[in-house]
Amino acid sequence: MLEFLLRVFGKDSSSSKNVAKERLRLVLVHDRADVSPQLLEELKEDLIKVISNYMEIDESALEVNLDTSDNTVALVANIPVIRMKRTAKRSEKIG
Amino acid sequence: MGEVIVITSGKGGVGKTTATANIGTALAALGHKVVMVDTDIGLRNLDVVLGLENRIVYDIVDVTHGNCRLKQALIKDKRFEGLHLLPAAQTKDKTAVNPDQMRELCSELAKEFDYVIIDCPAGIEQGFKNAIAGAERAIVVTTPEVSAVRDADRIIGLLESAELRDPKLIVNRIRPLMVKKGDMMSMDDIIDILAVNVLGIVPEDEMIVVTTNKGEPAVLDNNSMAGQAYRNMARRITGEEIPLMDLEADIGFMNKLKKLIGFK
Numbered sequence: 001m002l003e004f005l006l007r008v009f010g011k012d013s014s015s016s017k018n019v020a021k022e023r024l025r026l027v028l029v030h031d032r033a034d035v036s037p038q039l040l041e042e043l044k045e046d047l048i049k050v051i052s053n054y055m056e057i058d059e060s061a062l063e064v065n066l067d068t069s070d071n072t073v074a075l076v077a078n079i080p081v082i083r084m085k086r087t088a089k090r091s092e093k094i095g
Numbered sequence: 096m097g098e099v100i101v102i103t104s105g106k107g108g109v110g111k112t113t114a115t116a117n118i119g120t121a122l123a124a125l126g127h128k129v130v131m132v133d134t135d136i137g138l139r140n141l142d143v144v145l146g147l148e149n150r151i152v153y154d155i156v157d158v159t160h161g162n163c164r165l166k167q168a169l170i171k172d173k174r175f176e177g178l179h180l181l182p183a184a185q186t187k188d189k190t191a192v193n194p195d196q197m198r199e200l201c202s203e204l205a206k207e208f209d210y211v212i213i214d215c216p217a218g219i220e221q222g223f224k225n226a227i228a229g230a231e232r233a234i235v236v237t238t239p240e241v242s243a244v245r246d247a248d249r250i251i252g253l254l255e256s257a258e259l260r261d262p263k264l265i266v267n268r269i270r271p272l273m274v275k276k277g278d279m280m281s282m283d284d285i286i287d288i289l290a291v292n293v294l295g296i297v298p299e300d301e302m303i304v305v306t307t308n309k310g311e312p313a314v315l316d317n318n319s320m321a322g323q324a325y326r327n328m329a330r331r332i333t334g335e336e337i338p339l340m341d342l343e344a345d346i347g348f349m350n351k352l353k354k355l356i357g358f359k
Contacts, residue, residue: 015277017284020241024288027241028248036256 033066033073040064047077056082097128097205100212100332101230103254105246107217109238110267113303113313115214116144117322118234120312121329123178127209130169130179132200134226135216136191139183146310147172147180156184159196165203174315179208189221194228201229210332219253227254233262234294239269239280248289263294265328270299271342282339295328297321298342 044064051057058080067074102115112135119131133141136156142148153168158181165181172178181204184191204211215226227233233254237247247264254262266282273279282296300321306313313322314329320340327337 017274017277017280020280021284021288024241024244027245028288031245031249032252 029073030068033068035066040066047079051079053085055084058082097207097209097211098232099201099205099230100210100232100234101215101227101259102212102234102236103215103223103226103250104217104236104243105219105250106237106243109236109243110265110297111217111236112140112144112214113307114234114236114265114267114297114325115141115212116312117314117325118329118332119210119212120145120172120175120178121314121326122210122212122332123172123175124314124326125329125333126177127333128177128207129175129210129212130181130204130208132181132204132211132213133183134192134197134213134222136183136222137185137188138216139185141214142170142180142182143310144307145172145180145312147182148310151182154182154184155200156187156191159192159200165200177209189216189225192225194224197225197228199229219249223250223253227257227259230259233259234265235262235291236265236267237285237289238267239274239285244280244285244288251289251291262291264289264291265295265297266293267297268299269296269342275343293339294331295324296339296342297324298340 044062047064048057048059048062061078061080063076063078065076067076102111102118104111112133115131119129123129131141131145132155133139134155135141139154142151147170150170153163155168157163158165158168169179169181172180201211201213211229213226213230216222235247235250235254237243251262254260264286266285269282270279274281282293286293298320300313300319302316302319303313303321306316306319306322312325313319314325316322324340327340330337
């Protein structure tokens with residue numbers, strides 16, 4: 001039945017290779033989401049750097065977490081904004 | 096100073112030891128001085144794959160514990176002058192050696208040999224940590240299966256956190272007909288997922304069973320497709336640019352042959 005449905009909704013996904021790829025994709029999202037606190041800390045610092053170009057934020061109250069639910073992993077960031085900067089200091093576009 | 100290369104995979108049974116034996120032998124056949132180190136203490140196998148099991152006197156634990164000199168433990172291969180094996184101990188466990196001892200051992204060997212090829216045990220515990228401790232480059236072996244690719248991904252992450260950047264991938268046991276039918280992941284599919292560079296692709300080859308039965312690496316057999324794949328890899332390791340094998344071309348040829356003899 002499942003095979004039949006897959007065939008109806010696109011012949012590509014009917015091959016077992018694509019099933020394998022999709023399962024791997026999902027399982028690796030979970031595996032890789034098991035990031036070290038150190039990596040999360042680095043990400044936090046980078047986020048602060050970028051966002052500070054546009055607004056003043058409360059760095060001490062900043063929270064960055066990975067939220068894992070059934071089939072997805074989301075990066076959830078809670079960033080309290082103190083005030084917007086009047087002229088956003090845009091970094092020069094590359095290219 | 097020679098180069099220390101670890102061959103690892105995470106999952107067991109994907110062909111690490113076969114890859115080590117074949118790459119080591121192929122490098123020696125190119126005229127390099129090579130030593131292969133079996134770090135799978137307690138489950139040594141590289142000796143039988145190479146057909147050198149009857150020559151073992153001392154092993155890696157004897158060396159690190161100072162029971163013998165390094166030179167005494169090295170077994171000379173019967174086919175190539177420059178090829179040597181440092182066997183694992185069979186009666187000890189992985190904790191008999193520590194990463195510091197491995198680092199020292201590898202730097203000693205690198206003085207003597209052009210290539211030090213380390214056969215890593217399966218898993219991510221002590222044996223893995225020992226095996227990668229002294230390595231400068233890493234080769235990750237996987238097969239086109241979900242479990243093996245998943246473990247390869249984990250290993251690549253662990254290698255990177257151990258500062259072993261840019262590992263090279265071997266995709267082993269590809270069955271071109273199944274890939275063509277869409278029933279097996281191709282090399283490109285796996286690269287897509289793992290985002291690493293490829294050292295080589297090895298087609299499923301019955302000759303590997305035959306050559307392993309005899310204790311002769313497949314690279315010595317000119318008719319073996321897998322042997323050819325490993326010979327190519329050895330040359331890539333030395334810096335040569337060798338294009339990847341075209342496995343699809345072989346299907347075309349086989350099909351033509353079948354048609355010719357009225358099989359289809």
